[in-house]
Amino acid sequence: MAVVAVVGGGAGAWAHVDHQERERAEQAALVRVDDAVGSRDADVALWGASDATVGRAVTATTRAEAGAALAALAEQARATLAASEGKVADDATRQALAAVLAEADAAAATPGPSAATARRVAATLGAAHATVAQAQVEWQQAQDAAAARAARPTTPSGGGTGSSGGTATGTPPSCRTTYDGPPFYTSPATDGGDGSNGKLPPSALTAVSWDVDPRGTPYYLRNDAAAALERLNGAFRARFGHDLDLDLTYRDYATQVAMREALGTIAAVPGTSSHGTGLAMDVPELPCEYGWGTPQRDWLVANGPSYGWVVPSWARQNGSNPEYWHFEYRG
Numbered sequence: 658m659a660v661v662a663v664v665g666g667g668a669g670a671w672a673h674v675d676h677q678e679r680e681r682a683e684q685a686a687l688v689r690v691d692d693a694v695g696s697r698d699a700d701v702a703l704w705g706a707s708d709a710t711v712g713r714a715v716t717a718t719t720r721a722e723a724g725a726a727l728a729a730l731a732e733q734a735r736a737t738l739a740a741s742e743g744k745v746a747d748d749a750t751r752q753a754l755a756a757v758l759a760e761a762d763a764a765a766a767t768p769g770p771s772a773a774t775a776r777r778v779a780a781t782l783g784a785a786h787a788t789v790a791q792a793q794v795e796w797q798q799a800q801d802a803a804a805a806r807a808a809r810p811t812t813p814s815g816g817g818t819g820s821s822g823g824t825a826t827g828t829p830p831s832c833r834t835t836y837d838g839p840p841f842y843t844s845p846a847t848d849g850g851d852g853s854n855g856k857l858p859p860s861a862l863t864a865v866s867w868d869v870d871p872r873g874t875p876y877y878l879r880n881d882a883a884a885a886l887e888r889l890n891g892a893f894r895a896r897f898g899h900d901l902d903l904d905l906t907y908r909d910y911a912t913q914v915a916m917r918e919a920l921g922t923i924a925a926v927p928g929t930s931s932h933g934t935g936l937a938m939d940v941p942e943l944p945c946e947y948g949w950g951t952p953q954r955d956w957l958v959a960n961g962p963s964y965g966w967v968v969p970s971w972a973r974q975n976g977s978n979p980e981y982w983h984f985e986y987r988g
């Protein structure tokens with residue numbers, strides 16, 4: 658199963674991607690608030706009361722920066738608030754966000770917030786925003802699960818209508834992928850590779866034994882990671898009666914460059930991806946098979962560490978970039 662768009666995936670599939678984008682942007686904005694506030698604190702301490710004039714000027718500049726950063730944070734939260742209307746189980750989460758937004762707007766207004774206010778409002782806003790974003794993800798998952806249940810007794814090939822929003826009245830797809838971007842495939846070893854990220858030579862990689870990708874490319878991992886995954890797959894097969902499904906393992910530098918170009922900040926900066934070191938695997942982006950709370954994923958999370966395969970903190974459901982499909986080998 659490659660990361661290809663399932664026909665009928667619709668805009669619902671993008672909601673997940675949008676969520677990640679928003680979350681990354683929000684993290685960046687939070688950092689800017691802290692940077693602005695932090696530089697102001699440092700500058701004020703540096704100049705001290707001995708040069709009150711300069712101190713006041715520095716404070717005014719950085720207050721404006723903190724205000725602008727807070728306004729950017731509020732803008733992202735406002736987008737989530739709008740997009741989540743009717744798409745959370747409990748609207749109280751949205752009302753709470755609306756209330757914090759009003760406070761943030763007031764704080765961000767000229768001449769800008771004090772350091773303490775900027776930090777407090779940014780933290781409160783970030784928490785309220787994350788709560789709504791998470792509620793929206795859970796709502797979408799419930800919709801997808803219901804659609805998958807509805808489709809199961811009928812045709813397994815599904816037959817999406819192309820409509821979005823999850824309130825499908827037609828025949829929903831049996832299990833809609835949460836990935837809706839252009840297709841990318843796992844990579845072969847890099848002939849003459851120097852061993853750096855995305856340039857691993859054949860001698861550094863081993864293909865897993867049970868599967869190849871839709872184009873026939875073996876799923877390569879660093880030798881020790883592949884050996885460990887063979888053992889993990891044996892246990893997985895004993896539990897579920899079939900091999901572990903894979904989507905992407907090793908990814909070369911050129912592919913990472915293409916992904917970054919196509920997907921923006923969702924994709925790692927070329928040269929930094931754990932897929933480029935042959936130490937990461939993605940299972941298919943199919944919420945009903947490997948999504949949060951599925952028996953397969955729960956089993957992998959519980960048993961993977963015995964084989965050296967773990968979920969990095971950023972990929973967890975409450976992490977900075979939730980990816981239920983991503984696992985890494987830590988030995």
Ligand SMILES: [Zn+2]
Binds near residue numbers: 937938939983984
């Ligand atoms: Zn991954």
